[in-house]
Amino acid sequence: MPDFSLTPEQESLRDLARKFARTEMAPHAAECDKAGRFPEEIYRRGWELGLMNLNVPTEYGGSGLSVMDQCLIVEELAQGCGGMTTSIIANCLALEPIILGGTAEQRAQWLTPFCAEYHLASFCLTEPGGGSDAGALKTRARKEGDHYVLDGEKCFITNAPHASLYTVFATIDPQLGHKGITAFIVPRDTPGVAPGKDEDKMGHRASSTSTVHFEGVRVPVANRLGAEGEGFLMAMRTLDQTRTPIGALATGIGQAALDHAAKYALGRRSFGKPIAEHQAIQIKLANMVQSIRAARLLTWQAAVTIDRGERGSLESAIAKCYASDAAMHVADDAIQIFGGYGYMKEYPVEKLLRDAKLTQIYEGANEIQRIVISKELLRAYA
């Protein structure tokens, strides 16, 4: 950078993701969206092809890809189906705290099975009482001898009903605020762990989201990640790694909307000519492509910054926030270009708007991203 060309290796990774998105995801996207079906056979196939666990280091059998390479793959997958992509990349989010904060033994024990066999994991931070203010979470972890006992409830947890492992953030003492938050590895089959029923969602309906209850869940001290009180920083550093691929996911949704809209505009006629020949439509398309390209470049910039070894909080916040807002506007414009058909579920663009919406909310709502961005900005001027 800033040589924006991809290496042949990056092109082949992108080609693999594109092929999978087109041939195995897209053909089932509408059906899964309609039925709210979790297409486990597609996730299994994605796992077989190596498209899951992209961030797991090669020594544990993962692909150990850079954030940049992850973004190239995620943008392609999202063009096949946003919801399926959310479920495919949820393992990266759930396993990242182990990658960042695990000891060598913990990493070998918990990461290797995910690369040797198909398994899902979930990242459990958000609670019914609040997601943005993660420092105020209420799930308790009480130490009893060589165990911790977890009690509490998490909500909106991606893949939770299907996961075999949870990375859970709990507090050893609510009085300590974020300094009390501690991360734990909790196998699904531990007594007292109970995922709730699948939520009925607006979009990303091929993904599965539920609450997870923890009641007297005994977790060995060996399953604690890092020291007591290090969980908050671990969660924030995890999100610093995974926020940028959400920018790529949003960019992919936007790109899909543009592709549909441009093709439709060339074929649909009004007043004796294709609507693509009306200047109002041309201007919309021009604005759409600008937003998508800017989103892609901001995402790539954040990825390269993180791959250089910097934390990239500012860059990834800008990328995620901009790309998700862009995806919303572009999907909205695509519906407008389709006219009445765009509003019908028989056509693919209304789903893109519903899918784009989530990217403004999860992995840190855009309001929170803007707080991060302006804080950094003002620090530079103060």
Added chain:
Amino acid sequence: MEIAVLIKPVPEAETRLRARTDGTQLDAEGVKFVLAGYDESAIEQALLLREATPGSKVRALAFGPAPRTEEVLRAALALGVDEVTWVESPAEGADDPGVVARALAFALARVPHELLLGGKQAGDDEEGLVTAAIAESLGIADFGSVVNLRVDSASGSLTFQRATEEGVESWTAPLPCAIALQQAWNDPRTAKLPNILKSRKMPIAKIPWAEVSAALGEAARPRSVAERFELPPARTGAKMIEYKSPEEAAETIVRLLREEAKVFP
């Protein structure tokens, strides 16, 4: 069994093609080259035979310029091919099928090949000459449009079918021989991500054009030269018909097919 598969980089189906400014050939600038469907089927067949016959090896050969030829060979490695050989082409005159066949036949002296497999034809020019021409220069039997290729483990010979206009022929052939396969009767596998990464680090045996041309002498010269290359004319706009009922639409279409397109008497 030692299996050698012939592959060729061809423009990706979605690429927008244009002619070079001198009008003699395709402008390769900015064109993405990939493994054609025919070649993917041939590689898949080779891998299936390897799986059925323990101890077998699959090697791929491609003739062409950098970097596209290297890329399709890496794609073959990612699919599971054991070794690959890149036979470099000259800057000009690389399209003559005779030159391609003679260069590959020369390279095959270094690549074990009890079974030589090719696609039915190249995915771009669709000539389908090279496999047969190589077989001829190597003096081995060759068969085209082959399906259901299997090894008979008892005799070590191959059994297969050829679908012809008249019917289906069943064949048994001893090795060595050359076979051009009918496309995609198998379902070619997709290369997995870790194998794509590994393929980037695997060696590619390269035979430089200087070496090929020195060895072939006069035979390195093309005997045919393409004069003009033109793209098919752009399709003109579709005709939209107005209708109130499906019956009316069908009647209008039939009338137009008869009166305007003249496809019906």
